[in-house]
Amino acid sequence: MTEPQASNAPSARVRWERVTQRPLLGLTVAFAVAYAAPIVDSSASRSLTSVCTAAEWTVWACFAVDHLVRLALTPRRRAFVRAHWPDLCAVVLPLLQPLRLLRLVSTLLLVGRRARMASQIRLTTYVAGSVIGLLMFGSLAVLSVERDAPHGNIRTLGDAVWWSFTTMTTVGYGDHAPTTGLGRMIAVGLMLSGIALLGVVTANIAAWFIARFDKDDDEERRRTEAIEALTAEVRALRAEVAALAARGDGPRSGRVPRG
Template structure:
């Protein structure tokens, strides 16, 4: 029973991983259009809003199904509490802007289930996603803020890049509280991604060195074994020579 439940959950996660990534890309487009084109029509904005909440509903449904397929549901909730917060918090009206960050969290959680061989792809995707979402989010918050200096998409992308890399030139900076919260999130995300990249590069070098050391130890052991065999052969040859030398006088007698 346990094996069947676990298998059902794993199969669901494998089958829905790619469709959810496609929905996340669709969410990104729907989120970006009203920000990049603030003069767009009300109908287009309505459709974008509908797509955003439709995608959000798909992520929420995915969480509920995974919860129902899990055998130990309390343990699932405890181990996936970040997913639960990402699903619930943006549904509260004052926190609707958090759906941007929450979508990244949900996509990141599902990406972790992929093979480690694809780690570089997911890290690169996370960097691009954070840059894009961070730029759009800060632009939507800061563009109409009094005294704000992030007025265009170019300024927002530049600010996101310098913030993620923790360079912070200071030529562009958020002035609103929500903009500063986004800045903190980008800085922490940039540090985390840098840590992931650094750790995996270090792990690759360590694995490489360990492989080389293992091969060197194997070759050393083989050489030692051959040297021991050569020593034994020399001892046998010396013994045979001694016997042969001792046997010559007896034959002459």
């Protein structure tokens, strides 16, 4: 009895992921606050900006350590690296060029990959969280690079949020548009992300309808099979009754048998 229990026990990596899931979620919220504060409050002091920058690096470092610990707890490390190569890129990316936007991109990648492993997070919740996160961080990112641009027209948070909505939905009214190279790179990322999320939502809805139709077809098939079985049984009973009648049943014909 001890061997089956040992085989069914979760691995060390799975236990680590379960324990660290909620703390990493809290760090994600802390990163969002630290990233947004200096952008929303353009008159923030240098000390506040330094604290927020340190918080961003700390959160990124925590996710990087989480990735390394999961790698260390995995028996087949090469297979883990091949399956989670975006995580490795997200860990290495800010080290190559310590830009604030790269910390944002890498942390979002690590958060997304980590959340996708949580079995209790359903696809709808994940997609909704991705949309909200992309809208929020896309607005803040484009505002941070376009607010001080000489020819920029995205000056307020409202302009940035409106631009993010129209960009992610691929509507593109053109009333607000990035003018810097970095802002246009953010726009390309939002466009691709919006198209990908729209494809996921469409595929999820189509899969739900297909599953619903298959369920209805299976129910209809079971009903048809039950009716056919009942019809065959009635036919068999009729044949048996006809066979009994053909043998001659005196009482039904009104004849009284002689003693």
